[in-house]
Amino acid sequence: MGESLLRKHTLLVGNLESRVREEILYELFLQAGPLTKVMICEDKEGKPKSFGYVCFKHKVSVPYAKALLDGIHLYGRPITVQYWTGMFRSSNGKV
Numbered sequence: 335m336g337e338s339l340l341r342k343h344t345l346l347v348g349n350l351e352s353r354v355r356e357e358i359l360y361e362l363f364l365q366a367g368p369l370t371k372v373m374i375c376e377d378k379e380g381k382p383k384s385f386g387y388v389c390f391k392h393k394v395s396v397p398y399a400k401a402l403l404d405g406i407h408l409y410g411r412p413i414t415v416q417y418w419t420g421m422f423r424s425s426n427g428k429v
Contacts, residue, residue: 342393343370344418345400348385350374351409356386358408363388366402367395387418 347359360372367390374386390396396417404415 340389341418343391343396344387344389345396346385346416346418346420347388348414348416349411350382350384350386350413351411352382352384353409354382359386359388362403362406362408363390363399366390366399367392 345363347363350359354374356372356374359374360369363369363372369388370391371389372386375383377383388399390399400415400417403413405412407413
């Protein structure tokens with residue numbers, strides 16, 4: 335999938351509590367449609383950062399997921415769901 339196409343299928347999920355795992359995000363966002371990838375970014379020590387990405391199989395699922403899940407509480411924190419406009423970076427900062 336090319337980057338511009340991938341961008342249309344991806345959401346940035348922020349304000350994640352440290353106990354949130356990729357499996358939890360997968361189950362949550364699956365309510366909006368089939369997923370191709372879920373990734374929580376990590377720091378240099380391998381600890382989860384407070385944001386990640388969710389990629390959908392169908393772009394029609396993206397605005398639905400944003401409307402459905404933006405602000406929902408996970409482990410007592412409201413998550414933020416935004417349209418992704420940037421580039422994926424690994425934990426060492428490389429694309």
